[in-house]
Every structure is written in C-alpha cells, then in structure tokens.
Amino acid sequence: MSGSGDESASRRGPDAPASTDGDDLEPRSAEESSTPPRPGPARPLVAIVGRPNVGKSTLFNRLIGRRQSIVHDMPGVTRDRIFATLSVEDRGEIELVDTGGLVPGDDPLGLGDQVLAAVRESELLLLVVDGKEGPLPADEAVLAELRRHDKPMILVVNKGDTNLATELFDQFYALGVWPQLLVSAEHGRGIEELLEAVAEQVTFGGQEPFDGPRIAVVGRPNVGKSSLVNRLLGTDRTLVSEVAGTTRDPIDSELVLEDGRRYLLVDTAGIRRRSQMTDAPESIAVLLARRQIEQADVAILVVDASQGITTGDMAIAGSIWELGRGAAVAINKWDLLDEEKRDELELGWQRLSELLSNPPRFNISALTGRRIDRILDGIDPVVQRFELEIGTAQLNKLLEAAIARVQPPSGKGKAGPWKMYYATQVSTGPPTFMLFANRTLDRNDAYRRYLQNSLRAELGLDGVPIRLVVRQRS
Numbered sequence: 001m002s003g004s005g006d007e008s009a010s011r012r013g014p015d016a017p018a019s020t021d022g023d024d025l026e027p028r029s030a031e032e033s034s035t036p037p038r039p040g041p042a043r044p045l046v047a048i049v050g051r052p053n054v055g056k057s058t059l060f061n062r063l064i065g066r067r068q069s070i071v072h073d074m075p076g077v078t079r080d081r082i083f084a085t086l087s088v089e090d091r092g093e094i095e096l097v098d099t100g101g102l103v104p105g106d107d108p109l110g111l112g113d114q115v116l117a118a119v120r121e122s123e124l125l126l127l128v129v130d131g132k133e134g135p136l137p138a139d140e141a142v143l144a145e146l147r148r149h150d151k152p153m154i155l156v157v158n159k160g161d162t163n164l165a166t167e168l169f170d171q172f173y174a175l176g177v178w179p180q181l182l183v184s185a186e187h188g189r190g191i192e193e194l195l196e197a198v199a200e201q202v203t204f205g206g207q208e209p210f211d212g213p214r215i216a217v218v219g220r221p222n223v224g225k226s227s228l229v230n231r232l233l234g235t236d237r238t239l240v241s242e243v244a245g246t247t248r249d250p251i252d253s254e255l256v257l258e259d260g261r262r263y264l265l266v267d268t269a270g271i272r273r274r275s276q277m278t279d280a281p282e283s284i285a286v287l288l289a290r291r292q293i294e295q296a297d298v299a300i301l302v303v304d305a306s307q308g309i310t311t312g313d314m315a316i317a318g319s320i321w322e323l324g325r326g327a328a329v330a331i332n333k334w335d336l337l338d339e340e341k342r343d344e345l346e347l348g349w350q351r352l353s354e355l356l357s358n359p360p361r362f363n364i365s366a367l368t369g370r371r372i373d374r375i376l377d378g379i380d381p382v383v384q385r386f387e388l389e390i391g392t393a394q395l396n397k398l399l400e401a402a403i404a405r406v407q408p409p410s411g412k413g414k415a416g417p418w419k420m421y422y423a424t425q426v427s428t429g430p431p432t433f434m435l436f437a438n439r440t441l442d443r444n445d446a447y448r449r450y451l452q453n454s455l456r457a458e459l460g461l462d463g464v465p466i467r468l469v470v471r472q473r474s
Contacts, residue, residue, distance in 0.1 A: 052101025
C-alpha cells in the first residue's frame with residue numbers, strides 16, 4: 001500500500017500467513033451471538049443524577065441487572081453518560097441513563113455539561129442522595145441546578161440498609177422533592193417501589209427495537225475515539241478531553257442516516273496493556289471494553305498516526321480477532337504526518353493488516369473531519385461479510401476444490417491421510433463452519449490454516465475471522 005492510500009490491498013491468498021481465528025472454540029448459540037437490541041429515542045429517558053459518590057452507578061447497575069457502569073469507591077469514576085434499556089412494571093421500556101457526579105461551579109473537564117445534557121433530554125430525573133449522611137449543602141446545590149430545568153423528580157435516598165439512614169430519612173423532606181423513597185442500591189431494598197414510582201411518572205410509547213449493526217470504537221487511550229464518535233454523530237455525546245483515559249465507561253449512541261441506515265456506535269475505554277494499569281477503575285474499563293467488542297458486529301480500531309502502529313495497537317487488534325469480530329482500522333491524525341512518517345507507518349501497517357486479514361483502512365482526521373464520510377460506507381461490506389451465509393453445496397464445492405489443489409497430510413501409523421466427509425455452516429457473526437472428517441486437526445495445524453485461508457480468499461472475507469470446527473466422525 002502506498003503512503004497515502006485509503007483502499008485495502010489485494011485479498012490475501014490461501015498461501016499467505018494465517019492469523020489466529022480461535023478455531024477450537026465451539027460454535028456459539030444464537031443467544032450468545034445475537035446483537036443486543038437498543039432503544040430508539042422515542043422511549044422515555046430517565047436520568048440518574050446527584051453529587052459524586054452517592055451510589056448512582058450502583059443504582060444503575062441494580063436496575064438494569066448487569067454491571068455496565070463502573071462502581072468504585074472514588075468520586076468521579078463515572079465520567080460520561082451511560083445508557084441502557086429497562087422494562088418497567090410490564091408497562092413498557094425506558095432508556096435509563098447514568099451520569100457523572102454533578103458539582104455546580106467546579107467543572108474543569110466539562111463533566112457537568114454531560115450531566116446537564118442528560119437532564120435536558122430526560123423526561124424524569126432520579127435524584128440520588130446518601131441516606132447515611134443526611135441532606136448536605138452539596139445536595140442542595142445540585143437540586144438548585146436541576147430545578148432550573150423544570151423536570152419532574154423522584155428523590156432516591158440511597159444506602160437505606162442502615163439504622164442511621166432510617167433515622168435521617170425524614171430530614172430529606174426539607175428538600176421539597178416528592179415522591180421520596182428509601183432504597184439500598186447495593187442490596188436491592190426498595191427497588192420495586194422505585195420502579196412503580198417511575199412507571200407512574202413517564203409516558204410510554206412504542207417503537208421498534210434497534211436492528212442495525214453494533215460498531216465498537218476501540219483503541220489505546222487518547223487516540224481520538226471519542227472525537228471520531230462525536231464527528232460521526234455530530235454531537236458531543238461523549239466527553240472529549242486531552243487527558244488519556246477520560247472515557248472509562250462504554251457509551252452507546254444510535255445513528256440514523258438520511259437514507260435510513262442505522263448504526264449503534266459504542267465508544268469504549270482505551271485498552272491498556274497490563275503493565276500500564278495504575279488504578280482499579282481503568283483496569284475494570286479494559287474488561288468492559290473487551291465485552292463491548294464481543295457484543296459488536298464490527299470493531300473500528302483507532303490508531304494515532306503520529307505514534308505509528310504500536311505494540312498496544314497490535315494487542316487490541318489481537319483482542320478483536322480473538323473475540324471473533326469484524327475489523328476496520330481508522331488511522332487518526334493522518335494530516336499531521338510528513339512523507340517520512342507515513343513511510344514508517346506503512347511498515348507497521350503490513351503487520352496489522354496481516355493480523356486482521358486485510359481490513360478496510362481509513363486515513364482520517366477526527367479533528368478536521370477529513371474522510372470521516374467514508375467510514376460508514378466502508379463498514380457496511382464488513383458487516384455483510386460478518387453475517388455471510390453460504391449454502392452447504394457451495395461450501396463443500398469450495399473445500400473439495402481446495403483439498404484437490406493441496407493434498408491433505410498423511411497421518412501417523414495406520415491413521416492414513418486426513419479425509420473430509422462433508423461440511424456445513426453452523427452460524428454467522430462470524431461465519432462458522434463445521435467439518436466432519438476421519439479425525440480432527442489441531443488448532444495450529446498448517447492444513448487447517450490452509451483451508452481457512454482458501455475459504456477467505458474464495459468468499460472475499462477481508463477483515464472478518466473464520467471459525468472452523470473439525471469434528472471426528474467414524
């Protein structure tokens with residue numbers, strides 16, 4: 001590839017080096033490989049708000065029933081808005097949003113802007129306070145800021161599993177917010193009553209569940225992931241800062257184009273190598289980012305062009321491939337490179353392209369918008385390849401032709417040569433094929449890699465892993 005080209009090189013042939021496809025993994029069930037539905041904007045939005053460290057993220061996780069927001073005993077851990085769908089009392093679905101701690105007048109990173117954006121968009125606010133501390137001036141400052149937006153509120157007095165919280169509960173009536181409920185987000189106390197109160201105060205509306213592809217945006221810290229998502233969305237849904245590691249929680253943003261195409265963009269925390277991890281929340285964010293990759297159809301690996309292709313970029317690419325996701329690469333800050341730096345980057349690109357089986361590449365500038373418009377058009381074919389379905393007759397014809405070109409290896413002793421009886425596709429996302437043969441082939445077997453690469457070349461599966469499961473049949 002030339003130093004300035006955006007198009008991928010020619011398809012990898014069957015004799016090219018193979019990358020790890022996770023071949024020994026069993027085919028996943030439909031439930032395990034399905035794309036989680038996402039709510040549309042017509043669902044009522046309910047925001048969890050409050051000062052730092054009152055248990056907002058714990059409440060969010062309790063309500064949605066899984067760990068999506070990061071919980072840690074440190075103020076300011078939740079930095080961005082985190083969204084999830086929640087069924088309420090068999091009445092319908094809401095979109096629940098967790099926010100960072102609101103500290104009026106003290107906002108050097110612009111965190112409060114994110115909270116207030118959620119407040120403006122919401123139909124109902126859940127104002128969370130710490131029941132063990134009683135009402136504090138910080139709670140009153142938050143309430144004063146929220147009242148400027150004239151939104152209905154429920155006062156959630158959290159940490160209500162202690163005698164102290166019960167004794168102090170009446171003091172919160174002085175805030176003048178009704179209804180007022182005593183809950184324990186950590187232990188589940190009062191959650192049913194809270195859901196009943198939410199159901200009484202929101203207006204449910206019907207909308208088809210999200211059915212577009214999920215696109216995970218991943219990369220090392222501070223390479224421009226949030227800036228790219230914001231450029232694609234045309235909004236500041238995620239916090240953008242020059243501080244590495246600012247985006248810690250996975251954030252989903254729905255994007256609907258004028259032509260009707262729909263995408264779910266997932267902005268994940270930068271994945272750090274283990275030796276670079278220094279605090280617990282960042283290490284937890286790495287695990288969440290890997291989970292987001294697994295739930296996606298395609299992962300866009302964002303690379304900082306000014307730093308070249310680093311070992312960290314290669315490690316993240318390896319995670320994408322190991323988890324069986326389609327891949328694309330956005331080389332950000334391309335406009336900052338001179339010819340010499342571009343030539344150096346191309347040397348690293350060959351290794352990255354080989355690992356991800358020739359993924360689409362976009363040389364972009366998230367800051368200026370350079371070639372951002374090409375990304376989604378380039379992602380669509382990867383999504384289609386990720387969901388490829390091939391008939392059994394065609395699959396067997398391709399494999400038989402590959403076997404005729406290169407004879408299988410002979411077995412040890414009386415085993416005889418390896419022989420395939422037939423093959424069938426067992427799942428998509430990624431394409432997974434079951435081969436029935438007289439014996440299995442090891443994961444790193446050269447002939448197995450040859451069959452994978454032959455299928456990839458014939459089917460044009462650039463940027464998409466292939467699963468081969470070889471079963472012995474008597």
